[in-house]
Amino acid sequence: MVLEFAIGAFVTIFAIVNPVANVPIFEAVTEGFDEKARKRVVDKICIITLVTLFVFGIFGKWIFSIYGITIPAFKVAGGILLFSVAYDMLHGKTSQTKFNRADQQSIEDMDEVGIVPLGIPLFAGPGSITIVMILVSESVGNGDLMQLMAVFGAIVMTVLISYLLLRYSHRVFLFMGRSGAMAFTRIMGILLSAVAVGFVFTGTLQFLQEAGLA
Amino acid sequence: MDAAFIATAFGTLFAIINPVGNIPIFEAVTDGFDKKTKLMVAKKAMVYSAGVLIGFGLFGNYIFDLFGITIPAFKVMGGLLIFYLGFNMVEGRGTAHKVTEDHTEEAVSVAIVPLTIPLYAGPGSIATTMVLISQSQGTLDLVTIFVAILVILLMAYLLVTKAEVLFKKLGKSGSIAFTRIMGVLLAGMGISFIISGAIEAVQQAGIV
Numbered sequence: 001m002v003l004e005f006a007i008g009a010f011v012t013i014f015a016i017v018n019p020v021a022n023v024p025i026f027e028a029v030t031e032g033f034d035e036k037a038r039k040r041v042v043d044k045i046c047i048i049t050l051v052t053l054f055v056f057g058i059f060g061k062w063i064f065s066i067y068g069i070t071i072p073a074f075k076v077a078g079g080i081l082l083f084s085v086a087y088d089m090l091h092g093k094t095s096q097t098k099f100n101r102a103d104q105q106s107i108e109d110m111d112e113v114g115i116v117p118l119g120i121p122l123f124a125g126p127g128s129i130t131i132v133m134i135l136v137s138e139s140v141g142n143g144d145l146m147q148l149m150a151v152f153g154a155i156v157m158t159v160l161i162s163y164l165l166l167r168y169s170h171r172v173f174l175f176m177g178r179s180g181a182m183a184f185t186r187i188m189g190i191l192l193s194a195v196a197v198g199f200v201f202t203g204t205l206q207f208l209q210e211a212g213l214a
Numbered sequence: 215m216d217a218a219f220i221a222t223a224f225g226t227l228f229a230i231i232n233p234v235g236n237i238p239i240f241e242a243v244t245d246g247f248d249k250k251t252k253l254m255v256a257k258k259a260m261v262y263s264a265g266v267l268i269g270f271g272l273f274g275n276y277i278f279d280l281f282g283i284t285i286p287a288f289k290v291m292g293g294l295l296i297f298y299l300g301f302n303m304v305e306g307r308g309t310a311h312k313v314t315e316d317h318t319e320e321a322v323s324v325a326i327v328p329l330t331i332p333l334y335a336g337p338g339s340i341a342t343t344m345v346l347i348s349q350s351q352g353t354l355d356l357v358t359i360f361v362a363i364l365v366i367l368l369m370a371y372l373l374v375t376k377a378e379v380l381f382k383k384l385g386k387s388g389s390i391a392f393t394r395i396m397g398v399l400l401a402g403m404g405i406s407f408i409i410s411g412a413i414e415a416v417q418q419a420g421i422v
Binding site: 063064066067068069070072073074076077078080081084095096097100102103106107112115116117120121125126129130207211213 | 297304305386388390391394395397401404405416417
């Protein structure tokens with residue numbers, strides 16, 4: 001059922017990008033920016049997220065095949081990676097894969113902040129890239145064009161919602177506060193842990209089947 | 215001289231040593247080093263890799279027998295190393311834990327691990343070299359393999375030195391972000407090795 005897949009894709013991508021929890025970080029990093037500069041940063045974040053996720057969605061499999069990485073192997077690796085991100089989220093933390101101290105310290109250019117580190121890796125980080133690639137490979141594997149479109153549609157939806165949340169970040173932050181974002185993150189974390197484990201199982205099953213062992 | 219063998223040897227070694235593909239990983243791992251240090255690291259990595267590959271090519275079987283290691287087990291270990299490396303990179307840490315004034319000591323260690331092992335002369339390259347040698351007939355074939363290895367490593371060195379210019383443009387935060395994406399790749403590679411190693415081990419044990 002395409003609808004099921006589409007909803008699943010959207011929820012997973014939204015969970016890993018987690019724009020809600022990213023708002024406080026955005027606020028902190030763009031503190032002191034004037035309204036115009038802020039808007040520029042938001043635009044950059046959304047564009048770079050869209051582009052990055054699309055590029056890896058389309059070319060990801062090819063890039064990885066150059067390194068001899070098969071889809072099942074990537075599912076297992078991705079699952080482990082996602083689980084570590086989800087584990088942090090369960091504890092209400094933003095994963096180090098999305099934003100860590102080094103990122104904070106490396107912020108030099110006011111303008112580029114929207115691309116790095118806010119765009120990548122906070123919004124479009126290893127986790128979201130991984131999820132997008134796995135979802136794309138699943139829909140391609142099922143030969144289902146609708147599912148494929150659903151994945152890209154989910155990316156667009158997520159970026160759109162991110163855009164709104166970021167532009168109204170003050171209000172969002174007022175409404176949710178840090179603890180609200182944390183609570184939200186924890187719930188997303190539970191979801192993603194399940195998804196991550198699922199990937200590890202599916203990936204393992206797949207390569208066992210391919211090796212003729214299952 | 216068998217043209218087909220030269221082509222096979224060179225082709226397989228090129229694919230597995232992956233001088234082009236490893237460029238971004240080299241850059242991610244030597245992030246923060248100045249140009250002189252980077253060149254030194256590249257040179258050392260290539261020399262060590264040549265040594266490792268030729269050494270294992272000639273004596274690999276004896277070494278493995280001596281330590282009671284099988285190739286599949288070796289692959290799994292290599293895979294774990296690569297995965298661990300990738301995982302660290304994904305959290306934005308690279309392999310440099312501290313940025314110190316004198317990079318030399320740190321740089322040399324980076325040249326060995328992870329650049330030589332498990333990147334350029336890792337389980338894949340070592341295993342491939344050993345397999346090629348087992349398929350070779352006569353000294354000429356053997357020399358071909360070693361020449362191919364040297365040529366490929368030389369290419370890797372040149373490519374890395376040229377690429378340096380491009381990567382400077384990333385800036386500090388750019389390289390951290392870039393390192394993360396490379397980390398995902400390495401994590402995938404690591405698991406690939408672990409899986410293929412594990413499957414080989416199971417098959418060799420005759421369970422299947």
